[in-house]
Amino acid sequence: xxxxxxxxxxxxxxxxxxxxxxxxxxxxxxxxxxxxxxxxxxxxxxxxxxxxxxxxxxxxxxxxxxxxxxxxxxxxxxxxxxxxxxxxxxxxxxxxxxxxxxxxxxxxxxxxxxxxxxxxxxxxxxxxxxxxxxxxxxxxxxxxxxxxxxxxxxxxxxxxxx
Numbered sequence: 001x002x003x004x005x006x007x008x009x010x011x012x013x014x015x016x017x018x019x020x021x022x023x024x025x026x027x028x029x030x031x032x033x034x035x036x037x038x039x040x041x042x043x044x045x046x047x048x049x050x051x052x053x054x055x056x057x058x059x060x061x062x063x064x065x066x067x068x069x070x071x072x073x074x075x076x077x078x079x080x081x082x083x084x085x086x087x088x089x090x091x092x093x094x095x096x097x098x099x100x101x102x103x104x105x106x107x108x109x110x111x112x113x114x115x116x117x118x119x120x121x122x123x124x125x126x127x128x129x130x131x132x133x134x135x136x137x138x139x140x141x142x143x144x145x146x147x148x149x150x151x152x153x154x155x156x157x158x159x160x161x162x
Contacts, residue, residue, distance in 0.1 A: 005103060005122060007160070008129045009092040015154040016049070016088045019136050020081040022143055022151055031077045035145045037138050043080065045142065047073070049135045050084035055112070056128045057091045060121060064110035088132075095125060 023031070023042055031043045039045040047070040054069045073080065095102075103122040110116050119127075133156075140151055152158075 005125050006096065008156075009095055009125065011156055011159045012053075012129045012132055013085070013088045013092050014159050015136055016132065017085050018152065018154045019139050020046075020085050022148060023139070024078065024081055026143070026146065026148065028077050030146050033146060035142050037142055038135075039138070042139060042142050042146075043077070045135055045139050046080055046084055049132050050080070050087055052131055053084075053091055053128055054087045056124055057087065057094060059109035060091075060094065060107055060124065066110075066112050066114065068112065091128065095121075 023046065026042070032041050034040045037045065039048055047068075051068040051070050055065055058065050069083075070080075073083070075083070098121075103120070103125070105121050106118050107121055107124060108116065108118045136154055140154070143151060
């Protein structure tokens with residue numbers, strides 16, 4: 001696998017972990033406090049990113065799911081954050097075990113509605129990291145609206161600095 005893809009997946013694990021640390025410090029009730037955003041709560045935003053990363057991993061493993069993993073989840077905030085960050089690590093580890101040619105392979109999959117699609121593994125990886133970055137930005141905005149101002153950077157450049 002190319003260095004860039006490995007680095008992007010490692011960045012995704014790091015950045016998700018940083019945001020999860022911020023959210024872990026918030027009171028449990030703030031996890032469900034509604035604000036103006038694409039997803040109205042931290043919980044719903046975390047679940048969305050967790051679901052997406054998990055479902056893309058399953059697709060890369062040859063399994064198309066017809067439902068989101070968080071749909072029946074009833075655990076605590078801490079358990080949700082752990083499931084999310086563990087899932088990010090699982091995706092990273094799965095791809096890290098593949099060779100360079102794997103990233104150019106075409107993955108055939110179905111969305112949760114059952115519609116068939118195909119994309120290269122590289123396109124999927126880049127999509128997953130970009131998607132997660134977008135929603136982490138929303139999580140930062142939600143946290144700021146809830147009074148958290150001591151948030152450190154989760155930018156890619158911060159991750160890559162020596």
